[in-house]
Each structure stands twice: as structure tokens, then as C-alpha cells.
Amino acid sequence: MAKPDERKDGAGKPADGGPADLSARLRHLDEGLRRVSANQPKDAEPASGSMSNQSALGQAFRLSAEFVSGVLAGGLLGWIIDRLAGTAPWGLVVCLLLGFCAGMLNLARASGAFPGWGGKSGQK
Numbered sequence: 001m002a003k004p005d006e007r008k009d010g011a012g013k014p015a016d017g018g019p020a021d022l023s024a025r026l027r028h029l030d031e032g033l034r035r036v037s038a039n040q041p042k043d044a045e046p047a048s049g050s051m052s053n054q055s056a057l058g059q060a061f062r063l064s065a066e067f068v069s070g071v072l073a074g075g076l077l078g079w080i081i082d083r084l085a086g087t088a089p090w091g092l093v094v095c096l097l098l099g100f101c102a103g104m105l106n107l108a109r110a111s112g113a114f115p116g117w118g119g120k121s122g123q124k
Helices: 019-039 050-085 090-111
Strands: none
Touching: 050 090
């Protein structure tokens, strides 16, 4: 990269770096961007793929929430049963296991692993 005092404009003279030089460079960059954007197809996907990353992250959060909510609901239900019936710790253990199973079922449904069970591939 050239040092500021070694830069030269198109005529071979050193560039002064003033407002006129800055405006000329901005115009040149703007023209270059217009040419590049004119050559790209209108329906081209962004090169970064940020939309697919956001979609995958959203899907991951949804699937983890489906599983965790099943386990938490089972644990809460088991704790309530233990408090009301005095069966500690069996209500909590049994309901946690049932909550785990429900969470796995919710996870499978949300991911579309079982077509026709209300997952993605089961929707019409």
C-alpha cells in the first residue's frame, strides 16, 4: 500500500488528499458498485449465507425449547403430585421420566422425523 505522500492521481501528480480527491474517489467507487450490481442476477442469494444461519439457529432454539419444556412440565407435575399425595420422591421420578419421553416425542414431531404426526413434512 502506498504511503499518503507517495500516492499519485491519474495524471502522475501526487494526490493532495483534499475534498476534491475524496469526492472523485467516492464517485469512482459508486460507479464500480453500480457496474457490479448490474451484472448480478436479481434473485441471487447473498454470498454470506446469513439467512440460512439464522434459520438454522432458530430451528435449533425451537427444538431445544420443545425438549426442555417437556422435561420441565413433567418435573413440575411430579413435584405437585408429591406435595399433594405425599409420595416423595416417586411422583417426581415417574413424571420426570414421562416428561423426558414427552420431550423426545415433541422433538421428533417438530423436526419432522415422523411424517404425518404434525411435523414439518406432515403439513399440507
